[in-house]
Amino acid sequence: MLTRRDFLKTTAAGSAVAMTAGLPMPAIANDAPVKLGYVSPQTGPLAAFGEADKFVIDGFLATAKTRGLNYEVVVKDSQSNPNRAAEVAKELIVDDEVNLVLVASTPETTNPVATTCEAEGMPCISTVAPWQPWFIGQQGNAADPDSWKPFDYAYHFFWGLEDVISVFTNMWSQVETNRKVGGLFPNDGDGNAWGDETVGFPPVLEKMGYALSDPGRYQNMTDDFSAQINAFKSGRCEIITGVVIPPDFTTFWNQAKQQGFLPKVASIGKALLFPQAVEALGKAGHNLSSEVWWSPSHPFTSSLTGETSAQVAEAFTKATGRPWTQPIGFAHALFELAVDAVSRAGDLTDGDAVAQAIAATRLDTLVGPIAWDGKNLPPFAAKNVAKTPLVGGQWRLKDDGGYDLVITDNKTAPNIPVGGKMEAIT
Amino acid sequence: MSFIDTIVQGVLLGSLYALFAAGLSLVFGIMRLVNLAHGDLIVLAAFLLLVLVTGLGLHPFLAALVAAPLMFGAGWALQYVLLNRTLGKDVLPPLLVTFGLSIVIQNSLLEGFSADSRRISAGALETASIGFGPVTVGFMPLLGFLSAVAVIVGLNLLIYRSAIGRAFRATSDDAVTAGLMGIRPQRIFAMATGLAMVVVTIAALYLGTRANFDPTAGPARLIYAFEAVIIGGLGSLWGTLAGGVILGVAQTLGAAVNPEWQILAGHLAFLAVLLIKPRGLFPRAVD
Numbered sequence: 271m272l273t274r275r276d277f278l279k280t281t282a283a284g285s286a287v288a289m290t291a292g293l294p295m296p297a298i299a300n301d302a303p304v305k306l307g308y309v310s311p312q313t314g315p316l317a318a319f320g321e322a323d324k325f326v327i328d329g330f331l332a333t334a335k336t337r338g339l340n341y342e343v344v345v346k347d348s349q350s351n352p353n354r355a356a357e358v359a360k361e362l363i364v365d366d367e368v369n370l371v372l373v374a375s376t377p378e379t380t381n382p383v384a385t386t387c388e389a390e391g392m393p394c395i396s397t398v399a400p401w402q403p404w405f406i407g408q409q410g411n412a413a414d415p416d417s418w419k420p421f422d423y424a425y426h427f428f429w430g431l432e433d434v435i436s437v438f439t440n441m442w443s444q445v446e447t448n449r450k451v452g453g454l455f456p457n458d459g460d461g462n463a464w465g466d467e468t469v470g471f472p473p474v475l476e477k478m479g480y481a482l483s484d485p486g487r488y489q490n491m492t493d494d495f496s497a498q499i500n501a502f503k504s505g506r507c508e509i510i511t512g513v514v515i516p517p518d519f520t521t522f523w524n525q526a527k528q529q530g531f532l533p534k535v536a537s538i539g540k541a542l543l544f545p546q547a548v549e550a551l552g553k554a555g556h557n558l559s560s561e562v563w564w565s566p567s568h569p570f571t572s573s574l575t576g577e578t579s580a581q582v583a584e585a586f587t588k589a590t591g592r593p594w595t596q597p598i599g600f601a602h603a604l605f606e607l608a609v610d611a612v613s614r615a616g617d618l619t620d621g622d623a624v625a626q627a628i629a630a631t632r633l634d635t636l637v638g639p640i641a642w643d644g645k646n647l648p649p650f651a652a653k654n655v656a657k658t659p660l661v662g663g664q665w666r667l668k669d670d671g672g673y674d675l676v677i678t679d680n681k682t683a684p685n686i687p688v689g690g691k692m693e694a695i696t
Numbered sequence: 697m698s699f700i701d702t703i704v705q706g707v708l709l710g711s712l713y714a715l716f717a718a719g720l721s722l723v724f725g726i727m728r729l730v731n732l733a734h735g736d737l738i739v740l741a742a743f744l745l746l747v748l749v750t751g752l753g754l755h756p757f758l759a760a761l762v763a764a765p766l767m768f769g770a771g772w773a774l775q776y777v778l779l780n781r782t783l784g785k786d787v788l789p790p791l792l793v794t795f796g797l798s799i800v801i802q803n804s805l806l807e808g809f810s811a812d813s814r815r816i817s818a819g820a821l822e823t824a825s826i827g828f829g830p831v832t833v834g835f836m837p838l839l840g841f842l843s844a845v846a847v848i849v850g851l852n853l854l855i856y857r858s859a860i861g862r863a864f865r866a867t868s869d870d871a872v873t874a875g876l877m878g879i880r881p882q883r884i885f886a887m888a889t890g891l892a893m894v895v896v897t898i899a900a901l902y903l904g905t906r907a908n909f910d911p912t913a914g915p916a917r918l919i920y921a922f923e924a925v926i927i928g929g930l931g932s933l934w935g936t937l938a939g940g941v942i943l944g945v946a947q948t949l950g951a952a953v954n955p956e957w958q959i960l961a962g963h964l965a966f967l968a969v970l971l972i973k974p975r976g977l978f979p980r981a982v983d
């Protein structure tokens with residue numbers, strides 16, 4: 271039973287606590303570093319995406335130090351495995367007690383991590399996965415748009431399928447073809463989204479007068495593409511598109527050449543992102559085309575270091591002795607966004623406060639201006655997705671056997687300069 | 697026309713699987729050792745070839761000639777020093793050790809070569825093809841098929857027509873009695889694994905020129921090798937070739953219906969064989 275005295279005691283204690291909450295936190299709390307969790311595929315088939323992580327994180331920690339910021343980054347490897355990605359996300363939240371989770375590279379990594387964070391009330395910034403597989407892939411019922419719900423803690427920045435479709439078709443319009451397209455869509459997060467009858471390539475291509483021949487979803491790490499090659503041959507396709515993992519594209523391209531199938535244009539997502547993957551094709555990589563999300567010629571600068579894209583790419587090559595890759599810019603931008611959101615969030619232990627700070631972001635990053643304002647997005651994704659510019663490029667064989675990625679189409683983002691015109695594959 | 701092409705491509709694909717499987721079949725047939733690191737050893741051999749091709753500028757086929765004795769030595773040492781200690785009545789230790797070996801090989805390769813997808817360049821041969829009436833056959837896959845047949849014929853000749861083959865069979869049948877006759881099972885086993893590594897080198901040559909490989913590509917190849925061995929019947933080399941071809945044809949036929957069916961069709965063919973003939977199509981004498 272509650273006596274008058276007990277009542278007085280508890281309310282007095284309660285109001286004392288309520289009063290201290292308004293006071294500034296004691297200085298001791300400020301000494302604890304801001305803990306960022308970072309998940310990416312550093313080993314396994316997707317490891318090329320995680321190649322730049324060490325460079326970016328070392329650079330970030332050095333910059334943070336010189337600017338007097340106290341940050342700690344807990345890095346976790348997803349091992350290119352969605353189950354492992356979800357597991358390490360839980361570890362970051364429960365064991366490491368991070369303040370914010372950053373995740374990058376393909377829906378197979380971003381989705382399990384973002385879903386785990388959303389369930390645990392942990393703010394999360396995600397990137398390097400087209401937004402449709404990211405947003406729709408995390409919904410309980412992907413087939414029913416009415417059931418799709420926005421997220422409270424998970425935020426994503428990247429481009430979408432509509433961008434890659436317009437980039438690819440813009441590139442194709444520069445080359446004279448019979449407008450017959452062969453599609454290579456695997457049975458994974460990306461492939462199912464790209465080949466989707468409502469949000470993917472098929473409806474848009476039909477509207478634009480391209481005939482798409484899509485033999486169906488195949489499994490990744492396939493050793494034989496003769497079924498697809500036969501279908502494309504009988505459909506007289508002169509354009510090949512799709513979202514293929516690098517080993518499969520090599521198998522396909524080799525078999526296609528062996529069986530006398532030679533398209534004029536091949537615009538492939540994922541497989542042709544990395545110079546190493548194109549070099550693995552030998553001379554057969556000349557004039558293959560791909561989407562370009564970041565390059566040294568992108569006219570943006572880092573909000574953390576003030577470096578331009580070209581300077582960051584050069585620093586990477588100098589530090590590692592390897593050619594620049596597209597994920598560098600986005601991994602860098604993740605940390606720019608984290609620092610920006612943390613500086614505005616107030617109480618970092620409060621997930622809602624950090625999530626609100628992320629949502630209010632207006633920042634010019636190394637990959638372009640980022641704001642979760644719903645620009646160029648359907649209403650259902652407006653809250654959680656911010657779009658970055660996308661252009662198209664072609665790999666050109668250099669005299670020394672290496673490859674250069676030349677931007678050949680910028681209709682979708684005219685502020686990014688082109689380096690040449692589309693050429694047909696010969 | 698398209699149907700014939702599908703079958704032909706399936707046979708060519710199947711011969712690649714048979715090459716993957718031949719080494720596994722040989723090792724299992726002689727010492728009942730299931731080598732879970734077999735796929736990773738193929739990838740290891742592929743990296744060895746890559747080093748020889750890029751480092752010394754050798755042609756891939758020449759590189760395979762150089763790599764084969766090296767791999768033979770590595771296999772010999774692996775069996776003599778490590779795997780022989782695991783052989784015994786219990787089937788678990790060799791499984792565990794080769795499983796661990798698989799992880800060690802993957803991570804050492806990752807450390808040494810990074811996670812990049814690599815490929816062995818065979819120059820103009822890669823895209824060369826030969827027309828047989830309505831069917832166009834790639835030169836490298838055709839060569840792969842001929843190599844698979846040659847490997848199987850060669851191994852059969854060795855096992856059934858030579859003194860070392862007699863020792864292989866004797867040790868396989870009864871290691872203790874063979875030991876009484878002056879054969880040292882340990883050395884015979886080491887010899888067999890060395891031989892299997894030579895076959896692995898040939899498999900790596902065709903894997904490396906056909907598709908990209910990276911340090912973690914091994915296990916994905918292992919499953920087809922296993923299926924080919926089991927479809928054909930444990931211990932039978934011709935059976936392994938037949939098993940590979942059945943698997944390859946099932947996959948291309950499945951893919952011709954719908955690419956979604958490609959891998960599944962192969963697994964279904966495997967299950968069907970297991971249901972109808974649980975010991976495989978051409979099982980060797982009762983164990």
